[in-house]
Amino acid sequence: ALVATFAEVFEPESQDFYVQCLLQLLRASEQSRIPIVAYIDTTYTSDLVTLLKHCFDLPEAPQLHDAQLLSPWLEWGDRTPFFICARGGSLNPQDGILNSYQEMRERVGFVYLRTNDNFPARLEIPVWVYEAGLLDWLVDLVRCEVVIGRGYPYVLETADQIAVIRNEDRNLFLRLMQDWAAREKLNLRLSRKTVSKLQRRRVR
Known part of the structure; x- marks a missing residue:
């Protein structure tokens, strides 16, 4: 993931370690113009659910997550529009880890992409990729990887096998x-x- 919400439960030193690593990665990607994408196969984030709640004054729905909400609307290969991640903290909505991302605070976006019979996958992508007009090309690469990997990106499957x-x-x-x-x-x-x-x- 490019948004390290998982690290919010860690002590400050560990949080900072993850943030600094991701900042280096995001900066290098933007400066070198080499696109990167984080593929999250099973995600329970609720960025869009929270957005809808605020826009339409809806009640809390803690059991509902974005992928679950979008699942009925996406056929294989379909993706959502590109959104910029503005997530609050998992423990404190005002104090999310993105607040530590410095100039990259609003430079990570996401789409949901149907890649198999399960809930849609979440792709986290630097905003510069969208601004440069490379989003569709990058998502097409992910679709190709998923086809080769029979529902999961082949490159990730191969890396996992080698790393074991x-x-x-x-x-x-x-x-x-x-x-x-x-x-x-x-x-x-x-x-x-x-x-x-x-x-x-x-x-x-």
């Missing part, structure tokens, strides 16, 4: 760690089951 630590990698790491701890005379405690597995695999 396989059992062999995990066992090698634990064995190296155990050897290092023994060499440094550190009291590293592994379960007997793990030690047994590592010793058996070392023999092979």
